[in-house]
Amino acid sequence: MTLSSQSKVCKVLMVDDETLFLELMETILADLKLEVVRASNAKEAIELVEAHSPDLIITDTNMPLGSGIDLIRSVRERNNLTPIIIFFDGSHFDPQLKPGDILN
Template sequence: MATILIVDDEYLIAQILEFALEDEGYGVVTASNGKKALDVIDRERPDLIITDFMMPTMDGLEFARAVRKRPELQKVPILLMSGAQGSVGRASPDLFAAVFDKPFKLEDITLMVNQLLGRPPGIDRS
């Protein structure tokens, strides 16, 4: 089962994404900021990361740069969610596979995740 790491200091957003992605058949772990997410990465091996931009301790851009410094995570897709800093993410295609402006459509994120990871076995939504 593919594992997705969600990094967001807004608990409700992280929880909504977690429920939606688990419903799609993915394993999900969460962290409330970039620094905590790096600790989670040490324990888990996420196949995809979804991060917010504006967070305490370490913002999404700093977090993505820290992830990309790790050789084993070079190819892990990172999706950025941002309320106001989407242009920063779009200017860094080497860091982010996609950028979603808040408010986003949950269906758009799940579609992108399915495209990047493939639909988990046993999940048929047709």
């Protein structure tokens, strides 16, 4: 068995309600040889976290059926320490928001 066949593929959960953005990100991440699991809302993402145990979660903040903040809180309440990258589109960014606010 070679080293490359032993390597674990990194699994990324990409969460956004914009289908075109999800497709673009999936293409980019797949080119980097990452496995991508997609969700269009926080509720679906929470189910996928439990089913797929991603190595990384990338999420939007403003989505139907729960925000990215709701997703982060739910993941952390389950003592899941998966790294999470959260992005804001300009129209929903709160400059007063601090990282600790997300977890509390």
